[in-house]
Amino acid sequence: EGQQPVYKRILLKLSGEALAGNQGFGIDPQVISGIAGEIREVLGLGVEVAVVIGGGNIFRGMAAAAGGMDRAGADYMGMLATIMNSLALQDALEQVGVVTRVQTAIEMREVAEPYIRRRAIRHLEKGRVVIFGGGTGNPFFTTDTAASLRAMEIGADVILKATKVDGVYSADPCQDKSAVKYDRLTYLDVLQKGLKVMDATATSLCMDNDLPIVVFQLSRPGNIQKVVLGEGIGTIVK
Numbered sequence: 001e002g003q004q005p006v007y008k009r010i011l012l013k014l015s016g017e018a019l020a021g022n023q024g025f026g027i028d029p030q031v032i033s034g035i036a037g038e039i040r041e042v043l044g045l046g047v048e049v050a051v052v053i054g055g056g057n058i059f060r061g062m063a064a065a066a067g068g069m070d071r072a073g074a075d076y077m078g079m080l081a082t083i084m085n086s087l088a089l090q091d092a093l094e095q096v097g098v099v100t101r102v103q104t105a106i107e108m109r110e111v112a113e114p115y116i117r118r119r120a121i122r123h124l125e126k127g128r129v130v131i132f133g134g135g136t137g138n139p140f141f142t143t144d145t146a147a148s149l150r151a152m153e154i155g156a157d158v159i160l161k162a163t164k165v166d167g168v169y170s171a172d173p174c175q176d177k178s179a180v181k182y183d184r185l186t187y188l189d190v191l192q193k194g195l196k197v198m199d200a201t202a203t204s205l206c207m208d209n210d211l212p213i214v215v216f217q218l219s220r221p222g223n224i225q226k227v228v229l230g231e232g233i234g235t236i237v238k
């Protein structure tokens with residue numbers, strides 16, 4: 001009601017686990033359709049939305065490597081997992097009437113468009129949601145780094161990093177009752193204190209390019225919209 005979004009173009013980073021719901025694995029149809037509904041609300045405010053999804057609900061390269069698999073090969077499997085999640089979100093978005101394109105960092109032309117920066121920007125300008133699948137396309141990286149990289153490439157105003165808790169805390173709030181929540185942090189705070197916002201590669205990329213990160217809780221309905229309207233929820237890193 002008259003409230004104006006504070007960002008014009010956002011990059012939403014969802015972990016694979018965000019799609020899993022209570023099962024902790026795979027894709028929960030109710031959870032993903034809830035997320036699709038929230039994205040639609042934000043689009044309705046005139047905000048351009050790009051999404052990067054992780055793959056941890058299906059496959060994690062590091063875990064497989066710990067089990068003896070070659071790390072690079074395992075990471076390629078992880079990247080494929082993110083593409084599966086991307087297709088699931090595309091489907092959920094289309095079911096609520098949102099036009100969506102998936103672009104993959106690893107070519108898979110029968111399944112989705114290859115990543116083409118200018119084309120991605122054009123889709124966004126036309127009000128389509130663009131989902132970037134396949135991470136950065138390189139092993140030994142994470143989808144957090146992919147989110148930072150793509151956000152920079154498309155000129156996003158901010159990364160919205162969805163998590164299980166309502167912001168960044170001094171310690172794990174589920175384990176430590178004395179943990180305090182930070183409203184704002186600098187990139188250096190995150191790096192020096194080793195806070196779990198994004199990994200160091202992703203954080204330094206954001207730092208070098210002055211791209212703010214807002215960490216917020218996904219499971220509260222309406223939260224994506226609240227961040228976009230500048231209601232000051234979560235933790236801002238800048």
Ligand code: UDP
Nearest residue numbers: 016054055056061075078135136141142143
């Ligand atoms: N991955 C990769 N390069 C990338 C992005 C992802 O190799 O640029 C692989 C890596 O194996 C990772 C998996 O894909 O474990 C899933 O991504 P991530 O762990 O970032 O997902 P999330 O934790 O957000 O669910």
